[in-house]
Structures are given as C-alpha cells and as structure tokens.
Amino acid sequence: MLASIDLTPLVDWSRAQFALTAMYHWLFVPLTLGITWIIAMMETIYVKTGDPEWKKLTKFWMKLFGINFAIGVATGIIMEFEFGTNWSNYSWFVGDIFGAPLAIEGIMAFFMESTFIAVMFFGWNKVSKKFHLASSWLVAIGANLSALWILVANAWMQYPAGTAFNPETARNEMTSFWEVLFSPVAVNKFLHTITSGMVLASIFVIGVSAWFLLRKKETRLALRSITVASVFGLLASVSLALTGDGSAKQIAEVQPMKLAAMEGLYNGKSEAGLVAFGILNGKEKRETGETFALKLEMPNLLSWMAYGDPKRFVAGVNDFTHGNPGQGILSIPEKVERGKVARQTLTDYKHAKAAGNLAKADSLKLLFKDKTFLDSKFKYFGYGFNDDVKYYVPQVPLTFYSFHIMVIFGFGFMVFFALMLFFSARGELPQRKFWLRLAPWIIPLSYVASEAGWIVAELGRQPWTIQDLLPTVAAVTKLDAGSVMVTFFLFAVTFTVLAIAEVNIMLKAIKHGTKNEGGTK
Amino acid sequence: MFESLSHLVLQQYWWIIVSLLGSLLVFLMFVQGGQTLFRNLGKNETEVTMLVNSLGRKWEFTFTTLVTFGGAFFASFPLFYSSSFGGAYWVWILILFAFVIQAVSYEFRTKAGNFLGQKTYETFLFVNGLLGTILIGTAVGTFFTGSSFSLNEMNQVNWEGPARGLEAAFNVQNLSLGLAVFFLSRVLATLYFMNNIDDEVIFTRSKKHLLINTIPFLVFFLFFLIRLMFLNGYAYNPDTKLVFLEKFKYLHNFLQMPFVLVMLLIGVVGVLYGIGSSLLKNKCTSGIWFAGAGTVLTVMSLFLIAGFNHTSFYPSSYNLQSSLTIENASSSKFTLTAMSYVSLLVPFVLAYICYAWWSMNKKKITREEMKTEEHLY
Numbered sequence: 001m002l003a004s005i006d007l008t009p010l011v012d013w014s015r016a017q018f019a020l021t022a023m024y025h026w027l028f029v030p031l032t033l034g035i036t037w038i039i040a041m042m043e044t045i046y047v048k049t050g051d052p053e054w055k056k057l058t059k060f061w062m063k064l065f066g067i068n069f070a071i072g073v074a075t076g077i078i079m080e081f082e083f084g085t086n087w088s089n090y091s092w093f094v095g096d097i098f099g100a101p102l103a104i105e106g107i108m109a110f111f112m113e114s115t116f117i118a119v120m121f122f123g124w125n126k127v128s129k130k131f132h133l134a135s136s137w138l139v140a141i142g143a144n145l146s147a148l149w150i151l152v153a154n155a156w157m158q159y160p161a162g163t164a165f166n167p168e169t170a171r172n173e174m175t176s177f178w179e180v181l182f183s184p185v186a187v188n189k190f191l192h193t194i195t196s197g198m199v200l201a202s203i204f205v206i207g208v209s210a211w212f213l214l215r216k217k218e219t220r221l222a223l224r225s226i227t228v229a230s231v232f233g234l235l236a237s238v239s240l241a242l243t244g245d246g247s248a249k250q251i252a253e254v255q256p257m258k259l260a261a262m263e264g265l266y267n268g269k270s271e272a273g274l275v276a277f278g279i280l281n282g283k284e285k286r287e288t289g290e291t292f293a294l295k296l297e298m299p300n301l302l303s304w305m306a307y308g309d310p311k312r313f314v315a316g317v318n319d320f321t322h323g324n325p326g327q328g329i330l331s332i333p334e335k336v337e338r339g340k341v342a343r344q345t346l347t348d349y350k351h352a353k354a355a356g357n358l359a360k361a362d363s364l365k366l367l368f369k370d371k372t373f374l375d376s377k378f379k380y381f382g383y384g385f386n387d388d389v390k391y392y393v394p395q396v397p398l399t400f401y402s403f404h405i406m407v408i409f410g411f412g413f414m415v416f417f418a419l420m421l422f423f424s425a426r427g428e429l430p431q432r433k434f435w436l437r438l439a440p441w442i443i444p445l446s447y448v449a450s451e452a453g454w455i456v457a458e459l460g461r462q463p464w465t466i467q468d469l470l471p472t473v474a475a476v477t478k479l480d481a482g483s484v485m486v487t488f489f490l491f492a493v494t495f496t497v498l499a500i501a502e503v504n505i506m507l508k509a510i511k512h513g514t515k516n517e518g519g520t521k
Numbered sequence: 522m523f524e525s526l527s528h529l530v531l532q533q534y535w536w537i538i539v540s541l542l543g544s545l546l547v548f549l550m551f552v553q554g555g556q557t558l559f560r561n562l563g564k565n566e567t568e569v570t571m572l573v574n575s576l577g578r579k580w581e582f583t584f585t586t587l588v589t590f591g592g593a594f595f596a597s598f599p600l601f602y603s604s605s606f607g608g609a610y611w612v613w614i615l616i617l618f619a620f621v622i623q624a625v626s627y628e629f630r631t632k633a634g635n636f637l638g639q640k641t642y643e644t645f646l647f648v649n650g651l652l653g654t655i656l657i658g659t660a661v662g663t664f665f666t667g668s669s670f671s672l673n674e675m676n677q678v679n680w681e682g683p684a685r686g687l688e689a690a691f692n693v694q695n696l697s698l699g700l701a702v703f704f705l706s707r708v709l710a711t712l713y714f715m716n717n718i719d720d721e722v723i724f725t726r727s728k729k730h731l732l733i734n735t736i737p738f739l740v741f742f743l744f745f746l747i748r749l750m751f752l753n754g755y756a757y758n759p760d761t762k763l764v765f766l767e768k769f770k771y772l773h774n775f776l777q778m779p780f781v782l783v784m785l786l787i788g789v790v791g792v793l794y795g796i797g798s799s800l801l802k803n804k805c806t807s808g809i810w811f812a813g814a815g816t817v818l819t820v821m822s823l824f825l826i827a828g829f830n831h832t833s834f835y836p837s838s839y840n841l842q843s844s845l846t847i848e849n850a851s852s853s854k855f856t857l858t859a860m861s862y863v864s865l866l867v868p869f870v871l872a873y874i875c876y877a878w879w880s881m882n883k884k885k886i887t888r889e890e891m892k893t894e895e896h897l898y
Binding site: 066069070071073077078080081085086087089091092096098099100105106107111112117118121125126127135166177477478487491494497498501504507 | 578579581582584585587588589591592593595596597599600602603604605606607608610611613614617618620621622623624625627628629632633634635636637674675676677678679685852853855856859860863864866867870873874877878880881883884894895896
C-alpha cells in the first residue's frame with residue numbers, strides 16, 4: 001500500500017496543516033456555539049417584556065457574534081475539503097461512513113444557519129418580531145446541529161461503530177446509521193463540546209461586561225448580561241463536568257492508551273490514583289516508571305474515574321507497549337504481527353482476484369466476515385503499517401499537560417460563575433472590583449482550556465486517524481512534502497492576518513458599545 | 522421506501538442530487554460575478570455600498586451550497602472526493618483559498634479596526650469572483666476532458682505530472698467552460714442587481730454591463746458546447762464495466778436521452794429570454810428568475826450527460842480503466858439508502874430558504890436604507 005519512500009515529512013506537514021486549520025477554526029467556533037443561545041434568550045426577554053434595552057443588548061452581542069462567525073466560516077470550509085486534499089486515502093477508506101455526516105451537516109445545519117443569520121442581522125425592519133425571534137433561535141439550533149454532525153464524524157474516528165470492512169472495495173462500509181449517530185462516544189462528545197462552547201461564551205459575555213462596569217459604561221447592559229451569562233455558564237459548566245466524566249470512562253474503554261497518556265501513567269496499577277497536578281520527568285526516566293518530578297495525587301481516584309471502581313486495574317503506556325498477559329493486554333509487536341496478517345490477507349485476495357483465481361478469492365473474502373478473523377486479526381489492521389513500537393505511543397507530555405489544564409481551568413470556571421451569580425444576586429457586582437478586573441483575563445484562559453481539550457482528544461489518539469484501523473501514514477495523500485509545506489504557510493499567514501483583523505475589529509466594537517444599536521421598539 | 526431500489530438506481534438518484542446542487546451553485550455564483558463588478562456599477566461609495574450589501578445578504582447561500590455540494594459528493598461518490606481533491610491538489614487549494622478570503626470580507630470590509638483596509642477586502646472579493654468561477658468551471662471541464670491519474674488495487678490515487686491539477690487550466694475546452702462560467706456569473710449578477718436594488722442609476726449601468734458580458738459568455742459557452750459535441754467521450758460497457766473512448770459520445774448522450782436534450786434547450790432559452798427581456802424591455806426586473814432557472818437546467822443537463830448513459834463522469838486520460846463512473850465511485854447501497862432518506866429534507870430546506878429570501882426581498886435596497894440601516898457591510 002505504501003511506497004518505500006520516507007513519508008515522515010509528508011505526514012508531519014499534513015498533520016501540521018490539519019492541526020493549524022482545526023485549531024484556528026476552534027478559536028471561533030465555541031463562541032458561536034454558545035453566544036447564539038445567549039442572544040436568543042436575550043431577544044426572547046425583549047419580545048416578552050417589550051423593553052427596548054433588551055433589544056439593544058441583543059443587537060450588541062449579535063454584532064460581536066457576526067464578526068466572530070465570518071472567520072469561523074472561513075476556517076471551516078478548509079477543514080471539510082482537507083479530508084480530500086490531504087487525506088485522500090482516508091477519504092476512500094472510510095468515506096462510505098464519514099461522508100454522510102458531512103453531507104447531512106450541510107443539508108440540515110448550514111443552510112438553517114446561513115438562511116436565518118441573514119434574517120437575524122437584516123430582518124429587524126423587514127420581518128415580524130416573532131419571525132425574527134424564531135430566526136435567532138434557529139441560528140442557535142443550526143449552529144449546534146452542525147456541531148452535532150461533525151462531532152458524530154469525529155467520534156466515529158475515535159470509536160468506529162456501525163461499520164464493516166469490504167475487501168472488494170478495500171474500504172469500510174456503513175452497516176448501521178443509528179449506531180454511528182447514537183454511538184455513546186458521539187453523544188457524549190457532542191454534549192461535552194457544545195457545553196464547552198456555552199461555558200466559553202458565558203465567560204466572554206461576563207468578561208466584556210465586567211470591563212464595561214469598571215469603566216462605568218453601559219452599566220445596565222453589563223449587569224443584565226452578567227446575570228444571564230452566569231446562570232447559563234454555571235448550568236453549562238456543571239454539565240461540562242458531568243460529560244467530561246463520561247468522556248473519561250469511554251476513553252478508558254475504547255482508547256486506553258490515550259487515558260494512560262492523559263494521566264502520565266506508564267506502569268499500570270490497581271487502585272490507581274489521579275494526579276491532580278504534576279510535573280513530568282524526562283522521557284528516559286518516565287519510561288522506567290519514574291514519571292513525575294513532582295505530583296499531587298488523589299488516591300484511587302483514577303480507577304474510580306475510569307471504571308467507577310476504586311480498586312480496578314488501570315493500564316499504563318508500558319502495559320500496552322510490552323503487553324500484560326495477566327490483564328489480557330497484547331503487546332504492540334503482537335498487534336503488529338496480527339495487523340500484517342490482516343493486510344496480507346487483503347493483498348492475497350486482491351491478487352487472487354486479479355489472477356482470476358476465484359475459488360481462492362472467494363475463500364479469502366469470506367474471512368472478512370468471519371468473527372474469529374475479525375476479532376483476532378482484522379481488529380489490528382492498522383498496526384500492520386509500521387513495525388516501530390514507539391510509533392504507537394502518543395506524545396505524553398503534551399497530552400498530560402493539556403488534559404490537566406483543561407480540567408483545572410474547567411473547575412475554576414464553575415467557581416467563577418457561582419461567584420459572579422452570587423454577587424449579581426446580591427447586587428454587589430459594581431463594588432467587586434477585584435473580580436471585575438479578573439473577569440476579562442479569564443476569557444483567554446477559556447480559549448486555552450477549550451483548545452487543550454481538542455489537543456487531548458486528537459494528539460492523545462495518535463497515530464490513528466481511525467482508531468486501530470488506519471494510522472496517519474496510511475491515510476495521507478501522496479503529495480510531495482514541499483507542496484504541503486507551501487500550503488501550510490499560505491494558510492498560516494492568511495489565518496493569522498485574518499485573526500488579527502478579527503480581534504482588532506472585536507475590540508473596537510466592544511469599545512464602541514451600544515451607541516449604534518438603536519433599541520427602539 | 523428506498524430499500525427496495527437497486528444500487529444502480531440509488532447511484533443515479535444521487536447523481537441527480539449532486540447535479541442539482543452543482544447547478545444551483547452555478548446559479549448562485551451570481552454573487553461571485555457581482556463581486557467583480559462593484560467598481561463598474563458603482564461610481565461612488567453609496568453606490569458601492571448598495572451593491573456590496575445587496576450581495577452581502579446572499580453570499581452565504583452560495584458558500585453553503587458549495588460546502589453542501591462537497592459534502593454530498595463525499596457521501597455519495599467518495600472515490601471522486603479522494604481522487605480529485607487529493608489528486609488535483611493545487612486547483613482545489615486555490616479554489617478553497619479564494620473562498621476563505623471571501624468569507625470574512627463582507628463582514629470586515631467597513632468595520633473599524635479591520636487591519637487591512639477596505640480596499641483589501643474589496644480586492645479579496647474580486648479575487649474570489651475571478652478565481653472561484655474560472656477555476657470551478659475549469660475543474661468541471663475535466664469531467665469531460667479527463668485528468669491524468671491512476672488508481673491502484675486499493676483505490677488509492679496517483680496523480681501523473683507535477684502540476685497537480687493546474688494543467689487543467691491549459692486545456693482550451695476546460696478554460697472555455699471556466700470563462701463561460703465567469704461571464705455567466707457576471708450576467709446573472711447584473712440581472713440580480715436590476716431586481717434587488719431599487720435605483721435608477723445602478724439599473725441603467727447594470728443593463729449596459731449585461732450586454733457587455735453576454736457577448737463573451739455566449740462566445741465561450743457556445744464554443745464549449747459545440748466542441749463538446751465533437752469530442753471523443755469516455756464511455757463504459759455496462760456489462761464488462763470496461764472504459765473506452767467513443768466518438769461524439771456527448772452528442773450521443775443528448776440524442777439517446779432526449780429528456781436531457783429538452784432540458785438543455787429549455788435552459789438555454791430561459792437564459793436567453795432572461796437576458797433578452799431585460800435588455801429589450803424598459804423596466805424589466807424579472808430577468809434573473811428566467812436566466813437563473815435556465816442556468817440550473819442547462820448546467821444540470823451537462824452534469825447528466827457527464828454521468829449518465831454509461832459515461833465516466835471523472836475520466837482518467839492516463840489510464841482509461843481508472844476512470845470513475847457513478848457505479849464504481851459510489852458509496853455502498855446501505856449508505857446511499859440512508860442518505861436518500863436525508864435527501865427528503867431538501868424540498869423542506871428549499872422551501873424555508875425561499876420563504877426567508879422572499880420575506881427579506883420584499884423591500885428592495887435603496888439609497889435611503891443605506892443611511893438608516895444599522896448593520897451594514
């Protein structure tokens with residue numbers, strides 16, 4: 001399947017380009033996911049009460065949303081097409097399953113979003129109040145529906161459910177649409193991701209409003225916004241923590257190597273403790289089991305978090321690389337051997353078919369429906385592409401630190417929302433100068449936490465594009481690495497320039513406040 | 522309901538859906554055409570603002586249609602997605618780049634602190650209009666002229682030649698389609714402005730530019746169409762599935778599928794009627810609807826002769842047997858069936874788009890609105 005040339009630079013540049021696009025895209029998406037709900041709620045209050053101040057408020061946040069939305073669209077289109085341009089082998093190998101959610105995303109969500117955004121921005125004087133309000137809700141629903149479908153697609157890469165391999169076409173084919181859509185990983189991933197967007201958007205609204213309060217500008221707007229956003233943010237952050245817990249349990253089940261990397265666990269153990277905070281040692285020391293230079297550990301909590309049982313064995317990186325027969329864990333060399341058998345069977349089938357040896361071809365084809373072959377060999381198909389054990393170990397430090405940043409910040413945000421709500425309920429917000437000064441600085445932290453979550457999800461599952469079935473080296477488009485390097489820099493410069501423009505416009509719009517927002521009934 | 526259909530019927534059904542999306546996309550590219558006309562039709566800032574805002578309320582339809590067209594192609598014919606996008610890398614990257622710079626330009630153009638200045642964003646829109654139309658047209662041209670690629674036994678693409686798709690732009694047939702799409706998008710844009718903007722000056726200028734752009738459009742389109750009728754086409758044997766070159770294949774396709782020929786003829790008449798009535802009548806604002814519907818029918822007929830009647834829709838000129846057909850490039854029967862249920866949503870989506878469009882267009886864009894509207898591009 002692969003040429004004998006060294007594909008490492010090509011894979012690295014292709015991964016870099018995808019990571020660049022995804023991370024830029026994710027700078028803009030979570031705000032859209034969350035703030036559209038806040039805007040719809042504010043407009044609902046306006047329509048219910050008829051108070052023009054709420055209309056003004058709605059329009060102000062809508063303006064910021066519009067600036068943010070445009071650049072989210074710009075970075076989004078690249079992502080869809082990059083599956084084809086840079087990961088063409090992937091696109092064929094799993095296109096039968098992966099293409100469907102992308103198409104549904106377009107048909108079901110993008111049109112809803114784009115149609116009603118036009119009404120939302122330009123329809124104030126053209127359509128009725130109720131139609132306008134419905135449009136605002138439909139934009140929020142459309143944005144979150146688009147997240148649903150792309151997350152279903154992503155979840156499928158992490159946990160390929162509802163599919164079977166067809167040797168005839170040399171690809172995976174869908175066997176159950178509902179298993180793809182309602183796979184537990186997909187449902188949890190969707191809920192965890194949209195609630196993270198809601199948390200980020202609430203922090204954004206509170207941060208901007210706090211800045212207004214400090215400058216004694218737009219005081220009513222700011223107080224009302226903080227109230228709405230802290231209630232919304234608190235509820236969302238509780239849900240974020242619950243779905244995060246669900247996510248950890250699923251990772252323990254379907255991507256245990258990722259869990260080991262997240263916790264910096266090299267040698268597996270029973271009654272494993274959760275490292276709440278830690279500093280990792282260098283690679284050599286880590287691999288011998290001396291993982292941390294410093295750590296704060298909560299006993300038994302990892303076993304409980306992963307399996308709901310404080311005594312359960314949690315496997316570490318070394319258990320996966322060298323194997324642990326006592327726990328029924330195969331070593332990577334063993335998986336590599338099995339993967340090679342699966343690949344060779346496919347090649348033999350193709351050769352037999354090409355040579356017209358139909359009897360042999362048919363018997364080999366049948367193997368791909370045989371449960372024993374599927375469970376003992378084909379399950380490890382992806383391991384057959386590379387012999388190097390290290391290739392199958394994700395980047396532990398980045399995964400570990402990203403995971404801990406995400407979790408620590410996440411709990412911090414919950415406390416922050418609770419405090420803001422408390423101050424707001426007691427009418428003390430304008431006096432709480434320390435918290436008001438702190439609030440705008442929480443905004444960048446929420447972006448860091450959000451990006452860190454994706455680093456855990458994606459870097460923690462390397463080298464897989466499809467878990468255990470297709471590593472990056474087999475998924476990449478055969479291009480010369482130089483071409484991908486050029487497009488990487490083309491997009492890096494473009495996105496950076498556009499992001500600078502976006503932030504600059506956003507800051508100017510915030511400083512400008514609600515001066516031009518009308519607000520008449 | 523769809524379960525009882527054969528795999529081939531589902532493949533044909535999905536080729537029709539993809540063709541419909543592609544045709545709607547070409548119609549909606551009036552947005553791109555309009556972006557190349559701002560400074561021709563608007564002579565002062567108010568006029569340019571009217572033109573920009575007129576398109577600014579529609580650009581997302583075009584953009585979303587492009588994204589959905591890509592997604593639908595991926596879901597229904599994934600081998601095209603992997604072969605063409607992975608193979609013709611540079612063409613698709615340039616198309617994508619042209620759309621990236623468009624997506625921010627309306628929103629950022631006149632905003633305070635936009636970093637690059639108004640002129641830069643207008644240039645972005647111009648580049649999108651120019652490259653987006655010509656390159657998409659050129660890429661679709663390869664559906665008839667073929668590309669240099671081969672597929673291995675695992676269906677992985679290998680592109681022959683270093684230009685990675687850019688070579689398509691040096692083929693006169695592809696390029697004439699690219700230029701025809703470019704000028705058509707400008708024709709449609711002038712008709713759209715005549716309909717959407719209530720302003721005497723812009724109306725008159727649009728009418729003038731309608732004529733200016735109609736001539737090159739007709740020249741390039743007729744050149745493409747007439748030459749296409751004489752080209753060798755990529756046919757395949759329905760039993761052996763072997764691909765071979767057939768003389769006058771696309772002419773045969775029209776003659777053997779008279780329904781598609783009628784579709785082409787009605788489409789062309791619709792476009793010509795839309796243009797003609799707008800040029801000849803005094804105050805005609807409905808040209809866009811005739812020309813738009815005509816565009817959809819014409820482009821759809823071209824897609825249908827590219828993929829139906831045992832024709833390879835993405836032929837390989839390097840290795841005939843690597844050519845993609847709706848039969849060998851499609852998703853499994855299961856996936857096409859599942860997606861066919863999703864396709865039932867399309868009429869509903871079209872209905873709410875039409876309703877929203879109608880609600881928003883009841884009031885035309887005027888100079889007065891540009892002074893009072895709070896959200897302006």
